[in-house]
Amino acid sequence: QVQLVESGGGLVQAGGSQRLSCAASGRTLNNYRMAWFRQTPGKEREFVAAINWSGGITYYADSMKGRFTISRDVAKNTVYLQMRSLKPEDTAVYSCAASPRLTTTLGNPREYDIWGQGTQVTVSS
Secondary structure, eight states, X not given: OOEEEEEOOEEEETTOOEEEEXXXXXXXXXXXXXXXXXXXXXXXOEEEEEEETTTOOEEEXXXXXXXXXXXXXXXXXXXXXXXXXXXXXXXEEEEEEEESOTTSOTTOXXXXXXXXXXXXXXXXX
């Protein structure tokens, strides 16, 4: 069973950058789809970005394109989310998710089987 552990959250000023990491353990991620979601209190989880582990094809929510970059390091079994030009409205708990199916609907959190514990990102104005 895959286990996910996020890190890299914290407090950052508006306009700054932050890189989140999601370390996977338990098995190889071949044919997995990995994704980042974010959530603020009282709201549904919001899709941020996804990457197919094999091949590295990436997908982004329209509102994240250009500011956020998802990538993976196969040797380290880790997925990253590089965030730039951060805004206060980017403040959220960011969670890493994994699905063993490449047919997983990108933005549907219910189709992802495995979740990390989440990491808080707070952007101050």
